[in-house]
Amino acid sequence: MVQPSVPKPAPGPDSYNSIAAQYARAKAVKDREDRIRDFKKGIADAKKEKGSLEALSDRxxxxxxxxxNWVLGVFVWFFFIHATGLYYFxxxxxxxxxxxxxxxxxxxPPIALAPSFKGAGTIEGGCWHPKSFDKAVVVIIDALRYDFTIPYKNESQAQAFHNSLPVLYDTAISQPQNAFLLPFIADPPTTTLQRLKGLTTGTLPTFIDAGSNFAGTAIEEDNLLMRLKDVGKKIVHLGDDxxxxxFPGYFEANISRAYDSLNVWDLHTLDNGVLEHIMPLLQEKEKKAQWDVMFAHFLGVDHAGHRYGPNHPAMTAKLQxxxxxIRDLMKSLDDDTLLVIMGDHGMDSKGDHGGExxxxxxxxxxxxxKKGIFGRTDPAYVTPPADAKIRPVNQIDLVPTLSLLLGLPIPFNNLGKPIEEAFSGKRGNAWDNLSAVGRMAAAGIKRYQSAYYAARGIDESTIDGSPQALWATAENALTSSKKEQMYKEAYASFSAYQEEISRIYRGLWARFDVPSMILGVFILASGLLSLMLYANANAEDGEAVEDPELDKAEQKLELNNFAKGITTYDQETTSRSMVRTAFIGTALGVAFGPVLRTVFEGESLLAFGLAPGAISGLVGVLFQEARRRMKISNPFPTSFWGWLAAIFTISQSIGFAxxxxxxxEDSTLMFFITTFGIASAVSSLRLEKVADRALGVYHxxxxxxxxxxxxxxxxxxxxQMPYCMSTYYASSTSSTSAPWQLLIPFVVAGLLPEIIKSFYVGSRSYEGFASIWIGWILRGGLFLSAVFWTLDAADDAEWFPNLPSGLLKNTRVPIAQTILAMTLGAGTTAFVYAPPCIAISTAAGPSAGSEGTAHPAKATITILGFANAHGTRYLLLVLNILLxxxxxxxxxxxxxxxxxxWQCLSLLEVLDLNSLTSSPIGPIMLAVLGSHHFFKTGHQATLSSIQWESAFVPLHTIMYPYSPILVGLNTFGAQILAVTFLPLVVLWKQKPKRKGTLRAVATALAWHVGYFATVGLATTMWAGHLRRHLMLYRIFxxxxxxxxMTLLVADAVGVLVALFGFRANMKGVGEIFGWA
Amino acid sequence: MPLIDPVTMSATTKTTPAGTPPVKPSLPVELLPNDLARIISQAHPVVLLAGFYIRFPALVENPAATLLSSLLLVSLVQIGYVILCLPPTGQSIKPAKKVIGAKKTNDGTTPVARPLTAFFALIMSLASIPLLTALQILFGAPISTHLLHTILTSSHVALLVMFPLVYVHGADGKKWREIASFYSPMDEVFGGAVGCFLGAWLGAVPIPLDWDREWQKWPVTIVTGAYAGYMVGKMAGGWLVKGRRIELS
Incomplete structure (x- = not known):
């Protein structure tokens, strides 16, 4: 505190005693200072009415x-930074x-059939084009790279994968009318799941196919298998599950065989399983009749790649x-069956894939x-291309090719074109045929494009570029006079049209934008650095000294100064300087954004406003911090607890790689929790007082x-299978609770209020509002929730079939709404206006005191709950949120x-007993607890674990914005509870007039958010770095x-609940006890 | 098992706000003042390490059987070590001064008393096995399976850590509170204990990794960590950081 050069009042015992004396003294001092009194007449007048203490308190x-407000500004700005960084990534x-x-x-058909044919529009003749085959065997050899299949001349330098699979190349050359071999280019991401989507829908899959059901992986958009099923073809599947x-429910159940695909160490189980079943299906007559199209998926080559890499004897053996x-398959094939062998992607030099x-x-x-209908439009094309850069076909081309060969309609979303070799006829001059299939595929694409633009709300004609012109050219070409020339031109034009469209969509959908990802990571990293600097600078601003004598002297000094009109509070705080720099920087950046946009064309205005704003704000803050703290202080933690907090956060972040x-992750978090608990038990054993020690160890x-x-x-x-057993639901295959689990809410309703009460009783705070709130409202609310879940189970399992349908639903929804109205509506209002949990007791003082002879029987006034005035009041808000x-x-x-x-309350006691309230370990442990219980509330870091049905707890139908908020409350409940508890790390067991609580709360919140920011940054970086990893879309x-999401939730709840709740709490306590 | 922070592992006992116990500072345990004790004390970790190295393949092959069969050998090594190197409980309070002063080797211990103390210490340290097992389960050890493995691991830790501690400190409540709060001054017995716990704690780190190695199975890494930590802690406690205390704040 800045000490102005004002004569200190002479310390005297009388001046300590009463407010009256202080007031009198202050007045006396004031009287002596005539000039100042004149100058500050206004203040003096006001003070006469209220008394200087109150005036000081107001001030x-x-x-x-x-x-x-400044602190609020800091955290709002951090929210902005985090959101911006995540947006760019x-x-x-x-x-x-x-x-x-x-x-x-x-x-x-998407367009009228140009030359109509017999049986058009039926599956017997071919839907949109005359069919060539009745049956097909589609074999996928996972990760079959193109260069595995073509001969490698230089024997001495040949690698293990060379020349081991010659059959494809040999047949393409020796029987060109029966076979062809081409490079088959996959669209990234080259993971099997995404590839299968592409290979069956004919479109370019991305990670999030907006509009599809998040919860399931089943393909819902139009695809080849759907078309097959639609026309009554029987599909059999063998291999990769x-x-x-x-495609759940698509395959003939009794002859299909699926095998686990994830065990990459096992090269043979799956392949052998497929082999065991594939030959009988092809050779035995009765089995042959049970299917029309077969999909067989071998994984051995892929697994050999993952495990050993391509240049390994195991790969040679697998390819052989x-x-x-393949030779066996060729032998057992009949004339009407098409055999397709393909890889769904390749592999990099280490044998992995996923990237581009x-x-x-x-x-x-x-x-x-065996029919011999394939051809080449140029005799030179008989030899398969020497490398994959020559005459490649795209994987999306498979869908139209197979569809038209089997006489099926082309799936709606297809963007591919028919493969030339399959339709050009034996002599390679069937241009009319090629033109017809090209026209049909192009028309399908055109139809898709119109539908896509309509769905996005874009007027197609406003889009620049050539597709429209290309389509017109192609249509015109068909009207030319010279027959062969005409078909040739039309075919070329339709192909050009298809290529242009797929180029456009590929640009839209299927490319990682690495600079944007790096920008996002950069913003997040700088944001984390700023957050840590803020927390450290805040913590170093000075710890409040707890000393009653000093407090009194300080208060007196304040009063004196105040009487003289001297204010000592206008010091620059970390929050203030930070907000100022951050906002100036951000505003400048946003202002310059549009200028930059004129230089670099093409991006949206949003992108050009956000990035310069965020970056320039960050630069400002970091520069300011660097200037403020020219001497770099020790960047490492300074105590065991600081180290523990850092190790928990950082080791977990590294682990996400x-x-x-x-x-x-759940086991790791439990390990951290136990580590902290044991460490704090050890630390508690060091406490001097036996009672403290026992409490510390107990908690x-x-x-x-x-x-x-x-x-x-x-x-x-x-x-996690098979090392984990789900207990969240009745069984691992259901998503309803077991009957015994319904007892849990009732047990909680009985016990939890008692447990919370015990934490109030400890500091004699079960007074005032607390007893009503905990004893009645909380208990009642918990009981109602328990009833709600029982009704829900009764509804699900139809315990009472006689009840009219919907009655249970109609009963339980109002119950849920009542609880929400109680907690969020009435509860929040009550919290804002509630008095602290205190009571005043008057008792006769010790009459026979050895020294107290002056006042023999003076009554003693005790304020019950004084020692925990802040904490117990704020906890009421936490209970609302908890309910x-x-x-x-x-x-x-x-x-x-x-x-x-309960754990959080024990944590608060432990922190208080071990004097750890200003250490980062408290906020970090709360964050760890929040993360741990995320898993314990039935969630995992997978999309499929989201409990969508929680949107319907208090509602009958989907309602925006409430439904997403409810799902959010369910998903991030534990993290929300943790950040709600956060101010208690500082406030628990604090006397009303503790100084510096705001700074302490801001610091604690910064540590807490810092944990999620570190984890968020780490997972972001790893996801970006491992974007070619096999497990990218499953895990990272x-x-x-x-x-x-967690980072943004912690930011938002930290501001909306923790900061605002803290503010209301300070007001509630300050109104009664005066402001510190 | 808490971490030790090498940065703050300082001997300064000034102005610790909450921590300092009121008891008068206890002294580190000194070895018996003779050359044999000093030599054995150096040879002891080497013997243990060699034994562990030889048995490691068997441990990976069949953890439970190996842990069980090696218990006898480890206890013999430990009994030999404590009898020959460490002052038994009740007779350890006359430390360094005597060593410097006189050439008196006998310490007033009868040759029979030490094996007897060792025997009782061994029996008493068995009592810690349930506690150590419970501790492992709290840290996430499997509870429905592998219970025998966990108990055997606890037995080894009891032999390495608890047995010498009981032998040296007996049932001195104040001393044991100091040990439980990790506030005992460092010596080779307490250092070994801290190292053993820390090693076992770190031993959990590689378990979840998907390397599919045979040695990742429970409780091989824990036992390895415990043994390695014990050796390192014992040597560090006896030499590098002797007499210092672990400060938390």
Whole structure:
């Protein structure tokens, strides 16, 4: 505090005693200072009415509220920075596409058939084009790279994968009318799931296909299998179980065989399983009749690549095995069956895939039939291309080719074109045929494009570019006079049209924008640095000294100064300087954004406003901080607890680079919780007072044991199998609670209020509002929630079939609405106006005191609950939020979240007993608890674990914006509860007039958000870095999305609940006890 | 098992706000003042390490059987170590001064008393096995399966850590509170204990990784960490940081 040069009042015992004396003294001092009194007449007048203490208190309140605004500004700005960083990363990383609902049908071609043919519009003749085959065997050899299939002349330098699979190349040369081999280019991401989507829909898949159902992986847009099923073809599947996830219910159940695809260490189980079943299906007559189209998916080559890399004897052996398999397949094929062998993607030099390098996207495609209908438009094309750059076909081309060969309609979303070799006839001059299939595919694409633009609300004619012109050229070409020339030109024009369209969509959908991703990571990283500098600078601003003597002297001094009109509060705080620089920088950046935009054309105005704004704000803040603290202080933590906090945060963040630690995150968090609990028990044993020691050890152990208890609640993710058993629901295959689980909410309703009461009783704070709130409102609310979940279960399981349908639903929805009205409506209002949880008791003083002879029987006034005035009042708000969150959790999560609340209270006691309230460990442990209970409330870092049905807890139908908020409350309930608890790290067991609480709360919130910012930054960086990883879309990408969402939720709830709740609490306490 | 922070592992006991216990500072344990004790104390970790190295393949192959069969050998090594190197409980309070002063080797311990103390210490340290097992379960050890593995791991930790501690400190409540709060001054017995716990804690790190290695199975990494930590802690406690205390704040 700045000490102005004012004569200090002479210390005297009388001046300490009473407010009256202080007032008198202040007045006396004031009288002596005539000039100042004249100068500050206005203040003096006001003071006469209210008394200087009150006036001073008012002034302090104003100062608090003013300073609080700055803190609010800091966290709002950090929210902006985090959101901006995530926006840029996501823009470059998550490619989205709108999925259209329309399906093609056999009878309705996209354009009138130019030369009509016999049986057109029926499956017997061919829907849109005369069919060539009745049956097909489609074999996918996962990761079959193109150069695995072509001969390598230089034997001495040949690698293990060379010359091991010659059958495809040999047949293409020796029987060109029966077989052809071409490079088959995949569109990234080159992961099997995304590739299968592309290979069956004919479109370019992206990670999020907007519009599709998030929860399931099943393909809902139009696809080849849907067309097959539609016309009554029987489909059989063998191999990789990704197919059954994508196409549930499509395959003939008794002859299809799916095998686990994730065990990349096992090269043979799956392949052998497929081989065991494929030959009988092809050779045995009765089995042959059971299917029309077969999809067989071998994984051995891919697994050999993942495990050993391509240049390994295991790869040679695997490819040789595949060579034999293909020869056997050719032998057992009949004339009306088409055989397709292909890779769904390639592999890089290490044998991995997922990205977009040449080696990853260059697969091979080989088609074979005994009919001999294939041709080449140029005799030189008989030899398959020497490398994948020559005459490649795209993987999306498979869908129209197969569709037209089998006489099916082309799926609606297809963007590919028919493969030339399959339609050019034996002599390679069937231009009329080529023109017809080209026209049909192009018309389908045109139809798709119109529908897509209509769905996006874009007027097609406003889009520049050539597609329209190209279409017109192609149509015109058909009207030319010279027959062959005409078809040739038309075919070329339709192909050009298709290429142009797919080029446009590929640009829209399927490319990582790496600069944008780097920009996002850069903003997030600088934001984290600023946040840590802010927390450190705030913490270093000075710790409030707890000393009653000093407090009194200080108060007196303040009064004196105040009487003289001297204010000592206008010092620059960290929050203020930070907000000022941040906002000036951001405003400048936003202002310059449009200028930059005129230089670099093409991006949206939003993109050009945000980035310069964020960057320039960050630069300003970092520069300011660097200037303020020229001498770099020790960047490492200075105590064991600081180290512990840092180790928890950083080791977890590093762990997210590994799929194992990401999968087993819940166990890791439990390990951290136990580590902290044991450490705090050890630390508590060092306490001097026996009672403190016992309490400290008790709460530490309670913290650990409750954590262990909650870990019983598990919802396992697929990758945790078979080492994990789900207990969240009745069984691992259901999503309803077991009957015994319905008891949990009732047990909680009985016990939780008692447990919370015990934390109030400890500081004699179960007074005032607390007893009503906890004893009645909380208990009643919990009981109602328990009833709600029982009714829900009764409805689901139809316990009372006699009841009219909808009655249970109509009963339980109002119950839920009542609880929400109670907690969020009435509860919040009551919290704002509630008095502190205190009571005044008067008791006769000790009459026979040895020294107290002056006042023999003076009554003693005790303020019950004084020692925890801040904490107990704020906890009422936490209970409101807790009740809200519990309502939207399933019974098992109900129990887990209640255990978390208990754990948090124990944590607060431990922190207080061990004097750790200003250490980062408290906020970090709350964050760890929040993350831990995220998993214990039935969630995982996967999209499929989102409990969508929680949107219907208090509602009958989907209502915006409430439904998404409810799902958010369910998903991030634990993290929300943690950040709601956060101010208590500072406020718990604090006397009303503790100084510096605002700064302490701001620091704690910065640490807490810092944990999520670190994890968010780490998961972002790993997702970006591992964008070619096999597990990107299964593990890293969902974890990035969860990290991003959690960070934003922590930011938002930190501001909306923690900061505003803290402000209301300070007002509530300050009005009664005066402001500190 | 808490971490030790090398930065703050300082001997300064000034102005710790909450931590400092009121008890008068206890002294680190000194070895028996003779050359044999000093030599054995150096040889002891080497013997243990060699034994562990030889048995490691068997441990990976069949953890439970190996842990069980090696218990006897480890306890013999530990009994030999404590009897020959460490002052038994009740007779350890006359430390360094005597060593410097006189050449008196006997310490007033009868040759029979030490094996007897060792025997009782061994029996008493068995009592810690349930506690150590519970601790592992709290940290996430499997509870429905592998319980025998966990108990055997606890037995090894009890032999390495608890047995010498009981042998040296007996049932001195104040001393044990100091040990439980990790506030005992560093010596080779307490250092070994801290190292062992820290090692076992770190041993959990590689378990979840998907490397599909045989040695990742429970409880191989924990036992390895415990042994390695014990050696390092014992040597560091006896030499590098002797007499210092672990400060938390």
């Amino acid at each position: 302090k309140r104003d100062r608090f509220l003013g300073e609080w 996501t823009k470059g990383f998550l490619l989205t596409r709108l999925v259209l609902e329309e399906h093609s049908s056999c009878a309705v 990704t197919w059954t996830a994508l 095995q595949m060579d034999t398999v 390098s040449d080696d990853e996207v260059q697969a091979a495609l080989w088609m074979y039939s 590994s799929n194992s630690y990401t999968i087993w 530490s152990l309670a913290f650990v044991i409750l954590g262990c208890l909650s870990s019983y609640s598990k919802l396992c993710r697929e990758e 809200t969150l519990l309502l939207v959790q399933k019974p098992m999560g109900f129990g887990a979240l209640s255990l978390m609340a 990408c969902p974890r990035f999305m969860m990290g991003a």
